[in-house]
Amino acid sequence: xxxxxxxxxxxxxxxxxxxxxxxxxxxxxxxxxxxxxxxxxxxxxxxxxxxxxxxxxxxxxxxx
Amino acid sequence: xxxxxxxxxxxxxxxxxxxxxxxxxxxxxxxxxxxxxxxxxxxxxxxxxxxxxxxxxxxxxxxx
Amino acid sequence: xxxxxxxxxxxxxxxxxxxxxxxxxxxxxxxxxxxxxxxxxxxxxxxxxxxxxxxxxxxxxxxxxxxxxxxxxxxxxxxxxxxxxxxxxxxxxxxxxxxxxxxxxxxxxxxxxxxxxxxxxxxxxxxxxxxxxxxxxxxxxxxxxxxxxxxxxxxxxxxxxxxxxxxxxxxxxxxxxxxxxxxxxxxxxxxxxxxxxxxxxxxxxxxxxxxxxxxxxxxxxxxxxx
Amino acid sequence: xxxxxxxxxxxxxxxxxxxxxxxxxxxxxxxxxxxxxxxxxxxxxxxxxxxxxxxxxxxxxxxxxxxxxxxxxxxxxxxxxxxxxxxxxxxxxxxxxxxxxxxxxxxxxxxxxxxxxxxxxxxxxxxxxxxxxxxxxxxxxxxxxxxxxxxxxxxxxxxxxxxxxxxxxxxxxxxxxxxxxxxxxxxxxxxxxxxxxxxxxxxxxxxxxxxxxxxxxxxxxxxxxx
Ligand SMILES: Nc1ncnc2c1ncn2[C@@H]1O[C@H](CSCC[C@H](N)C(=O)O)[C@@H](O)[C@H]1O
Ligand SMILES: Nc1ncnc2c1ncn2[C@@H]1O[C@H](CSCC[C@H](N)C(=O)O)[C@@H](O)[C@H]1O
Numbered sequence: 420x421x422x423x424x425x426x427x428x429x430x431x432x433x434x435x436x437x438x439x440x441x442x443x444x445x446x447x448x449x450x451x452x453x454x455x456x457x458x459x460x461x462x463x464x465x466x467x468x469x470x471x472x473x474x475x476x477x478x479x480x481x482x483x
Numbered sequence: 484x485x486x487x488x489x490x491x492x493x494x495x496x497x498x499x500x501x502x503x504x505x506x507x508x509x510x511x512x513x514x515x516x517x518x519x520x521x522x523x524x525x526x527x528x529x530x531x532x533x534x535x536x537x538x539x540x541x542x543x544x545x546x547x
Numbered sequence: 548x549x550x551x552x553x554x555x556x557x558x559x560x561x562x563x564x565x566x567x568x569x570x571x572x573x574x575x576x577x578x579x580x581x582x583x584x585x586x587x588x589x590x591x592x593x594x595x596x597x598x599x600x601x602x603x604x605x606x607x608x609x610x611x612x613x614x615x616x617x618x619x620x621x622x623x624x625x626x627x628x629x630x631x632x633x634x635x636x637x638x639x640x641x642x643x644x645x646x647x648x649x650x651x652x653x654x655x656x657x658x659x660x661x662x663x664x665x666x667x668x669x670x671x672x673x674x675x676x677x678x679x680x681x682x683x684x685x686x687x688x689x690x691x692x693x694x695x696x697x698x699x700x701x702x703x704x705x706x707x708x709x710x711x712x713x714x715x716x717x718x719x720x721x722x723x724x725x726x727x728x729x730x731x732x733x734x735x736x737x738x739x740x741x742x743x744x745x746x747x748x749x750x751x752x753x754x755x756x757x758x759x760x761x762x763x764x765x766x767x768x769x770x771x772x773x
Numbered sequence: 774x775x776x777x778x779x780x781x782x783x784x785x786x787x788x789x790x791x792x793x794x795x796x797x798x799x800x801x802x803x804x805x806x807x808x809x810x811x812x813x814x815x816x817x818x819x820x821x822x823x824x825x826x827x828x829x830x831x832x833x834x835x836x837x838x839x840x841x842x843x844x845x846x847x848x849x850x851x852x853x854x855x856x857x858x859x860x861x862x863x864x865x866x867x868x869x870x871x872x873x874x875x876x877x878x879x880x881x882x883x884x885x886x887x888x889x890x891x892x893x894x895x896x897x898x899x900x901x902x903x904x905x906x907x908x909x910x911x912x913x914x915x916x917x918x919x920x921x922x923x924x925x926x927x928x929x930x931x932x933x934x935x936x937x938x939x940x941x942x943x944x945x946x947x948x949x950x951x952x953x954x955x956x957x958x959x960x961x962x963x964x965x966x967x968x969x970x971x972x973x974x975x976x977x978x979x980x981x982x983x984x985x986x987x988x989x990x991x992x993x994x995x996x997x998x999x
Contacts (some may be wrong), residue, residue, distance in 0.1 A: 420861055424839070427814065427876035459982050463871075471864040472871035477777065477843075483937040484635055488613070489652035498679040525757065527645075533622050535638040536645035541551065541617075582942055582952040679999070680951035715809055723907035726808040727953030727997050771953050771997045773906070 420451050420470055426446050430456035430463075437463070484513050484534055495536050496522035498546075499525070548704040550640070554618035563596040563624050565672055567656065572736040573765035574599060574657050577686050580728075580769075584606035587652035590615060590676070592641060593659020597625030600634050603655070609614060609637035615639045641669040646676040653677075657686045657765075661708040671720035685715070685768045686732075694767070695759040715768045724770030733764040774930040776866070776888060780844035789850050792884065796914075798962040799991035800825060800883050802825045806995075809833035812879035816841060816902070817933040818867060819885020823851030826860050829972075841865045867895040872902040879903075882919050883991075887934040896948035903998035906971075909950055911941070911994045913968070921985040935994070941994045944947030961988040 428437050435458035440467075452462040452468055452483035463472050473480060488519040492501050499516075499522035506516035518534055527536050535542060556640040557563060567661050567740050578599060583589060585608040591600045591742045594614025603609050622636040639645050641663040647771045654673050663669035673683050689696040691711035700707050710718065716726045783789060787994050811834040817826045820840025829835050838854035840862045842848045842995060848862040858955060865871050867889040889895035899909050915922040926933050934943065942952045963986050968979050976982040 420863075421858070423837070424861055424863075427839075427872045427873050428871055431865060431871040434874065451884070460999065461948070466845070467849060467852075469852060469862055469864060470871075471845060471865055473777075473866050474869050477775070477866055484637075485632070487611070488635055491647050491743075492637070492645050493647045494638060495645040498648065501636070501645075511620075524714060528730070531623060531626075533619070533636055534627060534645075536638065537551075537617065537638055537640050538643055541640055567774050576956075580954040580956040647943050680946075680997075681952075682953055708895075716810075720906075723909075726909055727995050728806040729808050730802075730806040769953050769995075771951050773999055 420448055420468055422449060424470070425454075428454070428470070428472070430459060431463060432456070433459050435459065446462060454479060457473050484529060484532055485511055486513060488534070489518075492518070492534070492536070493537050494523060494525060496520070496525060497523050499523065550617040550705050551619070553703065554616070555620040558595075558618055558620035558624050563621055565597045567677070568597040569737070569764075570657055571598065572688060572734040573732040575602065576732050577657075577684055577765065577767045578602055578606075578655070580606070580733075581653055581684055583609050583653055584693070586610040587748040588613070589651065589653045589655060590646065590651045590672075592654060592656040593617070593662065594625055594636065595621055595657075595659070597634070597636060597719045598750065599655050600625075601629050601631065603755045604631050605635055607632070613637055615644070616642070632745045634752050638740055641750070644672045644676050647657065648675050651676045652681050654683045655682070655686075656684070658688055660685050661687055661689055661710070662705050663708065664706075666710075667718060667722065670718055670724065673770075674717050674723045674772050679772055682727070683719075683770040683772070685719075685770070686765050688763075691714070693759065695755060695762040695763070709768060712766060712768075715766070719768060722770075724772060726768065727771050728767070728769040730767060731762070731764050732751045732763060732767055734760040775975055776843040776931050778838070779846070779921070779929065779931050780842070781846040784821075784844055784846035784850050789847055793822040793824045795963070796883055797824065798960040799914075799958045800912060801828065802958050803883075803905070803991065803993045804828055804832075806879070807833070807879055807881070807910055809835050809879055812836040814839070814864065814875045814876065815879045817819070817871065817880060817884040818880060818899075819843070819888065820851055820862065820879050821883075822856055823849055823862060825861070825881050825883060826851075827855050827857065828861055830857050835859070837861070839863055841870070866896070869974075870898045870902050874901050875904045877902045877904065877905050878974070880907070880909045881912075883911070884914055885916055886911050887913055887932065887936070889933065892934045892936075893944060893948065894952065896944055899996075900949045900998050905998055907998045909945075909996040909998070911945075911996070912991050914991050916941070916992045919989040921981060921989070922995075936963075938992060938994075945994060945996040948996075950998060952994065953997050954995040955988050956993060957988070958993055959988060960986040 437454040440453045501518040504517045589612045591614040600612035817840040826838035
């Protein structure tokens, strides 16, 4: 993802702003890192450059 | 025309309500009469059951 | 000539029915998209023979359909062509609609809008008479991208506005109508003769005729009042 | 199975591309109607292979197109299929969209909306993220009037909502979206074999297949945010 995506992304749960943490870049692409809600503190992972903004309970359904 | 049309018709010039005058009926059809603006007093004829709500200057263009 | 004189002549020599037949090819597809609910009040601007209103009543159980036309002869013909008590016609001009603010659920107009003396004023009038959430379905064959239509102005005394697709969208928005959709509806029904028969009528070659009808067809712009 | 598990499987066995090919027959006509202006931000809900976003960028000079999908494998495939820097994908759920209020100009969704666990909630989320005047183009092949689609639920573990045309209109309005248009877009491209070859695959007879594709096709409902 590009950082410009952050302009319109928000926390799926409470719709507050997200902050980019521990970002690793490839050019202007953010390839990994976390998106942390500025309000509830929930974090959402960026995996292979794709942010996973599923609500945490749906994300955890993933078979291990 | 039917009287129900009066519910939504208005004077084309100042958009005020119209009042039906000198109406002649065929059943529930108004076949002739005048529609008079409750505000500016301009009148619009009903000819063969069809109200002519052209602004007066356009109506008068009619070749005599 | 005025709108009234020009189109009274058309109505008297039967061109109202001719237009109905040709315009129906694309108009019916646009009409099929209108979200008319039972009981709705629909206005047909520049109704000509009034076929759109008849179709809307037949298919959608609209409450009432009113056709407005600047030509008394058109309105008179249209009245004769139906005995549906929920369809009626009014003589009036696009520049000053004789309808109350917020009184109409949907406005339809086929091949007529561009005759408005001031199309921006007409869009504002349409936005005024529409209830919030009401739609304006504006269908035209005469527009900038349809190069085959450009010469039509030569055959008619009323001045025509030739907007592009983008100018339609912009003008709608300036009048307070959100643009919900815009596209070209092809005319798949008109008969296009074989290659060998060209040139024919107004058509130098078959490609031009195919482009005019099957590709450009009718430009439909749908606006929503807020 | 969850949406994630079900559609991760589809993405992995190539059904994302198969859907793209079939859905394109009707999706392209719906996409052609979207009034996307240069610079607009468009969201594709349940993007699958992401073809709609690619098409919108190619034809409309959209500013940015984002595809959201509940299946990480779908989003990952979609990312691979394009290198347009203005197209990006996000994993997320229809029930709680991770986008700011009023941040999107147009929402597109093809054959995906009815998988929402609570479609009314999803419509409210769509109305929230759309800027005033923004459109929601909702295209579905699975709906009440399309009787040939009813059995599809048997083949999928995710629960599907089967609304009628009218239920779509009503639900849109309840969520604050004005209904601007609704119609069926026929699939004129799928090959329908000759009479003699029936029964074939899922089709008992040719008439049923003709009705399914050429008549019912895809139901498109267009809503506008206020
Ligand atoms: N300024 C104006 N005010 C009202 N009606 C007008 C007008 N300019 C043109 N018209 C009407 O618009 C019509 C255009 S011809 C199209 C008729 C019909 N909608 C059809 O599809 O066949 C004519 O009937 C003409 O009288
Ligand atoms: N609740 C939900 N949230 C997010 N995405 C969902 C979802 N339910 C289904 N989907 C996604 O919606 C898609 C439906 S398949 C349609 C894909 C694509 N629009 C096309 O036309 O081909 C799948 O990719 C699936 O993962």
